[in-house]
Amino acid sequence: MKHTENIEKIVAEAESALRPVFERFDKISESRTADIIDAFRRNKMSESCLYPSSGYGYGDKGRETLDRVYAEVFGTESAIVRHSIANGTHAIAIGLFGLLRTGDTMLSVTGAPYDTLSRVIRGHDGEGSLYDYGINYDEVALKDGKIDFSAIAEKISVNAEIKVIYAQRSRGYGDRRALTVAELDELADFVHKHTSAYFVVDNCYGEFTDYSEPRADLMMGSLIKNPGGGLAMSGGYLAGSARAVELASYRLTTPGIGGEVGATLGQNRNMIQGFFMAPHTVAQAKKTAALAACVFGRMGFDVSPGWDEDRSDIIETIRFGSPDALCAFCRGIQHGSPIDSYVTPEPWDMPGYEDPVIMAAGTFVSGASIELSADGPLRPPYIAYMQGGLTYESGKLGVIAAAREIAALGMNGD
Numbered sequence: 001m002k003h004t005e006n007i008e009k010i011v012a013e014a015e016s017a018l019r020p021v022f023e024r025f026d027k028i029s030e031s032r033t034a035d036i037i038d039a040f041r042r043n044k045m046s047e048s049c050l051y052p053s054s055g056y057g058y059g060d061k062g063r064e065t066l067d068r069v070y071a072e073v074f075g076t077e078s079a080i081v082r083h084s085i086a087n088g089t090h091a092i093a094i095g096l097f098g099l100l101r102t103g104d105t106m107l108s109v110t111g112a113p114y115d116t117l118s119r120v121i122r123g124h125d126g127e128g129s130l131y132d133y134g135i136n137y138d139e140v141a142l143k144d145g146k147i148d149f150s151a152i153a154e155k156i157s158v159n160a161e162i163k164v165i166y167a168q169r170s171r172g173y174g175d176r177r178a179l180t181v182a183e184l185d186e187l188a189d190f191v192h193k194h195t196s197a198y199f200v201v202d203n204c205y206g207e208f209t210d211y212s213e214p215r216a217d218l219m220m221g222s223l224i225k226n227p228g229g230g231l232a233m234s235g236g237y238l239a240g241s242a243r244a245v246e247l248a249s250y251r252l253t254t255p256g257i258g259g260e261v262g263a264t265l266g267q268n269r270n271m272i273q274g275f276f277m278a279p280h281t282v283a284q285a286k287k288t289a290a291l292a293a294c295v296f297g298r299m300g301f302d303v304s305p306g307w308d309e310d311r312s313d314i315i316e317t318i319r320f321g322s323p324d325a326l327c328a329f330c331r332g333i334q335h336g337s338p339i340d341s342y343v344t345p346e347p348w349d350m351p352g353y354e355d356p357v358i359m360a361a362g363t364f365v366s367g368a369s370i371e372l373s374a375d376g377p378l379r380p381p382y383i384a385y386m387q388g389g390l391t392y393e394s395g396k397l398g399v400i401a402a403a404r405e406i407a408a409l410g411m412n413g414d
Contacts, residue, residue: 048061079237088221099248100163109139145176181312198217209226227278228274228278291399330384333374345358353377
């Protein structure tokens with residue numbers, strides 16, 4: 001089979017080519033780590049911030065300090081960070097329900113949202129969605145992978161009820177590149193010039209991949225992705241303008257209380273230390289993704305981003321065109337993982353998704369996609385979405401295991 005007689009040789013050649021790419025990633029990590037240390041110092045992060053609280057959590061020093069640190073590092077006025085936010089979709093739902101009211105319109109400018117968020121908007125069995133609260137939804141697709149400003153302007157001109165303009169930074173389960181911080185900043189300026197709507201960004205998978213985060217009235221993400229640094233055991237964040245975060249906090253708890261409560265139950269240490277580790281951990285994940293791009297690209301498969309491209313998220317896609325190859329790749333990632341390496345992943349009907357999904361995640365934190373994982377819906381063109389890697393060394397071993405599984409099938413991408 002072409003390109004797969006010697007996987008180790010392919011990996012060695014890839015690593016040689018990737019040296020200047022890895023240096024770029026390390027420079028971003030160094031810069032963002034300096035931002036975090038400066039924010040820790042200015043906000044007087046102390047050992048007492050690591051202590052737990054119970055009950056209402058009034059005056060939890062660690063919680064309050066971490067909120068301020070997130071806001072400073074992300075360049076926003078305010079932030080709320082909570083271990084009780086179940087996942088990224090939960091964080092986004094908190095933000096959307098916090099900002100939108102009956103009669104308002106949400107306009108997505110990155111096309112249709114991914115499966116689980118689509119349920120938030122349209123509902124399932126007619127219960128609990130934005131639609132059920134009389135909130136309208138509209139969308140503008142990307143044009144050739146880029147923001148379609150003219151189409152957005154047309155939507156704004158005919159609908160005065162647009163309250164939220166929403167952008168998804170990462171590709172989700174789509175077959176497109178992630179949007180860059182520069183593109184999202186340009187979009188933020190456009191929105192604020194032409195409308196009073198809130199500009200909202202799903203920032204999942206994108207944190208710390210660049211020298212800054214996008215400017216937004218509200219951005220949201222998951223702590224078991226990038227900003228948790230592989231240590232946070234659960235949680236999510238919302239960061240943005242003081243007013244937007246305040247409204248979101250009322251949805252998180254209750255009006256009048258907002259972010260003033262919330263016992264941390266011993267999770268402060270993991271969330272604080274994880275945030276400190278995040279830039280370095282994200283750099284490891286980017287290196288793992290770039291290696292996979294180089295290796296599987298040399299094996300003849302269509303990969304995105306390319307191995308030498310800049311990255312605005314930690315996701316690498318590999319188009320296999322075959323369900324067998326997609327499943328084999330995920331088996332390799334699972335078998336190269338530190339936890340449950342003996343388990344063989346199988347497709348299943350995952351809640352919130354329209355198609356069976358296969359998911360490999362041999363992780364210390366269940367489902368943590370900052371750790372090496374891979375998944376994909378079993379639908380054409382059978383794309384594997386790989387992300388994470390707590391260390392480059394372990395990520396490399398996972399990529400090698402996946403490449404060997406593909407080689408054993410006698411397939412390549414040509």
